[in-house]
Amino acid sequence: MYAFDYRRPHSLNEADLALKAHPGAKLLAGGQTLIPAMKLRLAEPGQVVDLGGIGDLKGITQKDGAIRIGAMTTHAAVAESTVVAAALPGLAALAAGIGDPHVRNRGTIGGSVANNDPGADYPAAVLALGATVHTSKRAIGADQFFNGLFSTVLEESEIITHIDFPVAERFAYAKFANPASRYALVGVAVAKSKSGVRVAVTGAGASGVYRLPQAETALAASFSAKAVDGLKIDASNLMSDIHAEADYRAHLIGVMLRRAVG
Amino acid sequence: MSSVTLTVNGRTVTADVDPRTLLVDFLRTNLRLTGTHVGCDTSQCGACVVHVDGRAIKSCTTLALSCAGSQVTTIEGIGTAAKLHPMQEAFREHHALQCGFCTPGMIMAGIDLVNRKGAKVDEHTIREELEGNICRCTGYHNIVRAIETGAAGMAAMKQAAE
Structure with missing residues (x-):
């Protein structure tokens, strides 16, 4: 791994400022893709902004016919959520099938969706359910969000805050x-x-x-x-x-x- | 260098580390807790599994700085040579190891799965839950038996404590 400068903001605002001050900085969510990529020197960010210290980005709630999942919510939390199990059991099952138990305890929905790996599971759920990806700047519909292999319409300094999944029959x-x-x-x-x-x-x-x-x-x-x-x-x-x-x-x-x- | 404070096996430690220090390297090099192993170094084998805030994670794929303020438990923190943890005892009883390299990760994964799935966990579930831990010696049969026994031992220990 190449050397990098590390920031761990405690609010979205602080994270925004860190990103603006350091163009090219990488956001670290659960790190289950970014850290292996950095170890292999496939990614070499000069600055890493760790979102792990922002409590507001975690959690699952149900509101107005949709399940809202915070970007830093782990796959394990989605898999074990009684709210998700009751409203969208297929989404809980999807989360339970990602990687292995230890990866699910660190990996996050926001990280998975932002990375848009062509073999990742969550993008299929986001697109099929017509979910809305909310960021620090705007709300993006699923049909507009994904943009090719490992690519999304997210801008350099844009942070996913949560994703709203409409409850389907x-x-x-x-x-x-x-x-x-x-x-x-x-x-x-x-x-x-x-x-x-x-x-x-x-x-x-x-x-x-x-x-x-x-x-x-x-x-x-x-x-x-x-x-x-x-x-x-x-x-x-x-x-x-x-x-x-x-x-x-x-x-x-x-x-x-x-x-x-x- | 960045300063980090976290609790490892009940002891609060503060250290200055290079930001790229992985949790496993922090444990092994800074704290000399060499029970946690590095096998594949590519998040697959599970030899590096420790608990962070009560959940099993791969410490080769986590930055030490990301664990600021967290409670970390390693294989050294679950029992003593005189009084092994029930999961350690079960691994010994069932001869659930040959070379032993994967064993710390297996035991930490076993404890985590019992914490999540309960003491009555069946063989199929144990095999599924060991997806992230690779053993190149045993063929897994004795590991699965050990976790079944360890689960019962953990339930008995919990009951005794209540």
């Missing part, structure tokens, strides 16, 4: 995990609400998480695994790597989609 996430890393080789999130059905795919897309309109149309007409059985999944926009070819990922999308619909 039904929400489920099915993942085929890479057996070594537990990242999604393919993950499919399906949300059914009054406004319709939304389907999001992670782990597979060459540009990261994306929606599957033809599955949404089929499920809106008939919400059953049978309705999407035999759905043709286009493999031309999917990743091929040492873990899986695009064709295999396309096949797995169909399987995970049917499992998520149940």
Whole structure:
């Protein structure tokens, strides 16, 4: 790891000032991605601003038909939350399937969403549920937020504060995990609400998480695994790597989609 | 250098550290608590698992400075040579180790999973919960048995304390 200067602000305002004073500073949330990247010298920030000291960024509440999750809430806290289990049990199950127990005790929802790893689980839930990402500057809709591999519309000095997930009639996430890393080789999130059905795919897309309109149309007409059985999944926009070819990922999308619909 | 104050095994310690110091290096180098190991150094093997504020974490993937004000418990803090923690006793009884390198992390992970899942944790759950701890010797069977026994021992210890 290269040397860096460290700041641990105790309020959002202090964090804002630290970011403004040091352009290029990296925000440290749970550190389960950033610290390994720094150890490998893939990331070499001169300044790290640790959000761990800001209590306001943690916690889960339910308000106006939505679950609000603070950016620094750990995966373990989401997985164990009685509020999430009652309103969106599929989201609690998603959180319980990230990494391993020790990683879940440190890793945070804000860190995961901001990093937008193409194999991460949370982006699929954010997109399928049509969640709103709130930052220190604005509110960003899920359809606008993700912006390609490891990329979002977040600006350099913008901090995610919390994410609002509208409570759906039904929400489920099915993942085929890479057996070594537990990242999604393919993950499919399906949300059914009054406004319709939304389907999001992670782990597979060459540009990261994306929606599957033809599955949404089929499920809106008939919400059953049978309705999407035999759905043709286009493999031309999917990743091929040492873990899986695009064709295999396309096949797995169909399987995970049917499992998520149940 | 930055100053950090945290509590390790009940003792409050203050030190000046380079910001890039990982918690595991702080424990091993500054405090000479070498029971916590570095195996893979890439957040996979779990040899470095310690408890921070009552939860198991990988100390090779946490900055020491991020633990300011926290309560840290390491393998050295759970029992003594004369009176082992029930989870340590169970690992000995079931011969749940061969080389022993992963054992501190396994025991800290075992205690954490019993804290979260309760004493009646079943074999399948234990195996699932050991996702983040790798043992290259035992094949895990005795580790799983030890955690089952250790869970019962922890329940008995808790009952005795009440």
